[in-house]
Amino acid sequence: MKIERTLHSKIKEMDFKNISFGNHYSDHMFFSEFKDGEWKNSIIKPFSKILFSPGSLVFHYGQAVFEGMKAYRDKKGEIFLFRPEENFKRFNQSAQRLEMPSIPKNIFMNGLKKLIDIDRDWVPNDYGHSLYIRPFMIATSGILSAKPSKNYMFLIISTPVGSYYLNSLKIKIEEQYSRSSPGGVGFTKASGNYAASFYPTRLANEQGFDQLLWTDSSTHTKIEEAGTMNVFFFMKDKLITPKANDSILRGITCNSILSLSKKEGLCVEQRDINISEIIEGLRNGELQEAFGCGTAVVISSFKMISYQNNIFHFPKISNHKRLSFRLKKKLLDIQHNLSEDPFGWRVKIRRYF
Ligand SMILES: Cc1ncc(COP(=O)(O)O)c(C=O)c1O
Numbered sequence: 001m002k003i004e005r006t007l008h009s010k011i012k013e014m015d016f017k018n019i020s021f022g023n024h025y026s027d028h029m030f031f032s033e034f035k036d037g038e039w040k041n042s043i044i045k046p047f048s049k050i051l052f053s054p055g056s057l058v059f060h061y062g063q064a065v066f067e068g069m070k071a072y073r074d075k076k077g078e079i080f081l082f083r084p085e086e087n088f089k090r091f092n093q094s095a096q097r098l099e100m101p102s103i104p105k106n107i108f109m110n111g112l113k114k115l116i117d118i119d120r121d122w123v124p125n126d127y128g129h130s131l132y133i134r135p136f137m138i139a140t141s142g143i144l145s146a147k148p149s150k151n152y153m154f155l156i157i158s159t160p161v162g163s164y165y166l167n168s169l170k171i172k173i174e175e176q177y178s179r180s181s182p183g184g185v186g187f188t189k190a191s192g193n194y195a196a197s198f199y200p201t202r203l204a205n206e207q208g209f210d211q212l213l214w215t216d217s218s219t220h221t222k223i224e225e226a227g228t229m230n231v232f233f234f235m236k237d238k239l240i241t242p243k244a245n246d247s248i249l250r251g252i253t254c255n256s257i258l259s260l261s262k263k264e265g266l267c268v269e270q271r272d273i274n275i276s277e278i279i280e281g282l283r284n285g286e287l288q289e290a291f292g293c294g295t296a297v298v299i300s301s302f303k304m305i306s307y308q309n310n311i312f313h314f315p316k317i318s319n320h321k322r323l324s325f326r327l328k329k330k331l332l333d334i335q336h337n338l339s340e341d342p343f344g345w346r347v348k349i350r351r352y353f
Contacts, residue, residue, distance in 0.1 A: 229292030
């Protein structure tokens, strides 16, 4: 792999005390291209614009997939990725469903680790802050027929991030629009899934809600996900999350929370969750907490849920007594190398150069 270092680092322009999500990119990016049936020309180079034909299929038929992952700094300044192999696997599952070539593990992992090593100064120091990493693949053939592209680009870029949501969330249960449907691509990180969610999310934002709680597209009675987060409900001392299916993205954070909770001896259930059950739980006080989880937010608790124009509030619990707060701390402590890593989730970035 070729390495071309920047001569003009932008790190001095970065205000690590005021980080907003995705506003500044680190100095370098990883780039590889798929041509003539193989991946070639892998390079780490300065973050820069890329050139391709306006006819590129990504613009017309939306052949594009991505991942989201993070690098964390520990107290000694060492940098760690969190479960990168899971992102690698999911990336190729997404690519396969969108009829795109899979990326070999050595290209993905080598590119990722070396890029984060070169840009290690871009990983923020503060607890809960991290370098958000975005691997993505786009279709670049410029022949306008509705067929899979022959050529692709794979890139990895990264951006320092702070906390995604500062307050607990106001959630609206969505009964008209759908994020995904059975047999579709909801279980992948296809870029088009996100485009399709923007309009209903904007409508909910205008009504004063932070995020939508997506329901199944056929009956709108079963809960799927919240925005770009998987969801958990803590009810009658059980932690419940919707069973994975092809309309739900199988989250790495969700999977980690399930493992941590089981290890703690919590009763955990993965099953269909009906809206009626949630509303009943909110009415009779048996639903203690609910929260969304994902790489970007880690864990974000819900303040209230709106269903058919009725607003239901969650019981007020002080932060340190919340299950979501304790789980978030456990996860962040592992990510920042502040506690043991019983599942072997941390991957230390060695110094290559
Ligand atoms: C639709 C959707 N659901 C769930 C998640 C959470 O997944 P993960 O925990 O792997 O970030 C994400 C974010 O990646 C997402 O985009």
